[in-house]
Amino acid sequence: MKKAFVVALVIFCNGVIAQTPEYLHFESPSTKINHSIFSVVEVADTRFDDVYMGFVQKGAFNRKAPVELEQPMTQAIKEFAGGLIANADKQDGAVLINIRDFFLYEAEKMTAETGTFIFRAGCYFRMNDSYHLLFSIDTSITVKSNWDVTKKLKQTACDALGSFIKKAAEFDKNAIREEVWTYADILDIDMKEKADIPVYNVTLPKKGLYKDYAAFKMNQPSDTSFIEEAGRRNTPAFYTKADNGKKGKAVTSKNYFAACDGGKLYFIASNGVYEGIKRDGDFYFTGTIKDASNASMASTAYFMFGIMGGIIASASMEHQILEYRIDHTNGKFLPIKKI
Template identity: 25%
Template sequence: MKSGKIIFFLFISIISFKGICQNDAHLVMLQPKEKLEVSNFYISEVIDNRVSKEGIGVIQKGAFNKQVAANFSEPFEKHLQNTFNILLPPAENKESITALIHKLYISERTTTTYELGTCEVEIEFLNSVDGIKYSLGTYSATVEKKGLDVTNKHDERILESLTQIINEASLKGVEKDPNDLPVANNDRTNKKIDFSEGLKKGLYYNFNNLLSNSPVDTLDYNTKLIAETKKLQHYLVHYPNSRKRIKNLFGYSDGENIYLNATNYTQEEYFIKSKFLGKYVYFEDQYDNKYVTAAFGMIGSLASTKLHGIVLDTQTGIVTVLTENKIEKLLEQQPQLLAEYNRGAQKIEDIRSIIKKLNDTLEE
C-alpha cells in the first residue's frame, strides 16, 4: 500500500511538472491608457531593426522558473504602430517621423528574495525627405522594477521605456535641416553572431550585447575562480581592487570563451565557462536546484546535483538545462541525431557530443 502511494505521488508530480512546461509562449499586449502630451510629432512608420527578431525577450514561468520566449500579441511592427497611434495621435500640424527600433528586450532575474524585471529599448527616429531617410538621433531607456512576480508587468515597463524616449526626443526637437543630418541605415536583416570573427572581450549586461558582439569594454573588472573540480569551474566578477561584485550581468567574454551567469538557470550567482561555441553555446554545471529539493526531498536533491549540460540559444537568448525532454525537443528536426542519441548511454559525454554535432549540422 505504501509503495502504491509513492508511485501515485511520483505520477502526480511528473504530470504536474509536464503541465508547468507545456505552455511555451508568453504574449505581451501593450494597452496605453492615454495619449502623451507631445505636440510636435507623431510616428507614421515603425521599422524593426533589432539584431534578433525571434521575440522580445525571455521570461520565467512556473515553480521551476523555466525560461520561455516572450513576444507581442500581434506582429511586432503592427503592435508598436498601434501603440504609437494611441500615445501620439496623428495630426496635420505635427511632423511625421519614422521609429527605427534597434532594441526592445525584456528579461527577468530571480534572487532569493525578489524578482527583477527589466526592459531595454533603443529607438532611432528618422525623417524622410524626397524618399531618403535621415537620422534625427538615437534614444534609449532602461526600466527595472522589483517584485515577487514581475512577469505580468512587462507591458508597463515597455510603455514606461517608450514614454521616456518619446519625451526626450520631443524636448530635443525633430524639426531639423536634412543637410545637417546623417543618412539612416535601416537594414532589416535578421542578424546572428559570427563566431569566426572572434569574440570581443568585455561584459554582457544583456543578451543583445552578446548577439551583436558588443560587450561593455569601457569598465575595468577582475574575475576570480571561486570553485573548481575536475568537471567544473565557478567564477565571480569584481570591480578592480575591490571585493564588490559587478551585478546584473548576463555574462562576459575573455575574448575566446563566453562565461554565463548561473542566475539564468538557478538562484545562485556565479559564472560558468563555455565548452564550445555555435548556434547553441554549450556549458556544463553541477548545482543544487532548490525547487527540486523542496518538491522531491533527498532523491530530488541527489538528482539536481548531477552534472548538467546547458545551452544558450544564440537566436533567442533562451538558456536551457538539457533534460531528456529538452534534448528530444532540441533534436526533433534532426531525426538522425535523435536516433543516435537514443542509442547511446545518454551520459554527459553523449549530450556534449550530440550538441556539437547539432551545431555542425546547423552550420552546413
C-alpha cells in the first residue's frame, strides 16, 4: 500500500530552517504539440511519498526550501497536459499518466551548484474500462550553474514532463501493447510488479550467496557452497568455500548483495551484514550504511533533509541507525524510518 507522510515543517538541527516553500508552476514554452491521440487526460499519483517533492537552496546561506505545487499534483498535471494539447488536432481518446517519482533537489559543490530531477512515470491508453501501457520513463537529470541553479532545475522538470506528454500525444496507436491493465492494477503497480519477481513470492530465499540484485530477484543463488562464522554485532560473517573446502574470500558488498543460510536472510551493506526480514510483501533490514553507493539517491535526500524523521543535513549516514526497504525495481536500499 502506498504510504503518505505528511510534512508540516522541514527542520534542520544545525539551525537552518526553511520557512517559505519554492513553488513549482508547470510551464514549458518549448513544448509544441500539433496533434494528439487523446483529448482526455487522467492522472494517478502512486509515489511512495505523495506529499514531499524535494527541496532547493535559497538565499545567501543556501537555506533549504521545500518544493511545492499550489494544487494537488494530479490536478496540476491534468491542467498542464490539457493546456499543451489545447490547440492541437485532437482525436477522441483518453490517457492515464501514472506518476511514480517526481523529485527535485539541489547540492552545492566547490565551484558550482547542481540540481537533480528524478522522474519515473508510465503512460496508458484507455480502451473502454481497461488500460494499455504506451511507454514508461525512469530517469535522473542533473543540471549545473555557477550561481543559482533553482530556475534551471525547475524548468528542466517542466520540460521533461512536457516532453513526456508530447510523446504520449504523438504515440503511434499501432504500437499500443496488448497487455491489459485495470485502474486498480495501476494504483497498486508495485504489487503487480512484485508478483512477477520470484523472490517476492517466497517467504525465504534459497540458501546461498547472491552476487547482485539480479540473482536475488530471480531467487537463484550465485554460490551455494560457503562458510558461515560468527561475526560482529551478533551477525554472521560469510566466506566463499575454496576447492579444498577451506575458507576463501570474505563476502563483502563489493562482490555480493545478500546471503541466506537456510534459516535467515542477510543483506550485505558497505560496513556490515544485516539481518533481513520480509514484511507486508517487502524486504527490510535495520542498520547503518557507511556510504550511499547502494542507497537510493532520492530516498537518501528525503532523509538527509528532513522528510522522514528529521535526520540533520550535516549528519553522516554512517552514524544513523535506519530501517531500509529494498527497492524491488533495482535493489537499492531505501531509508524509510529512523530507529
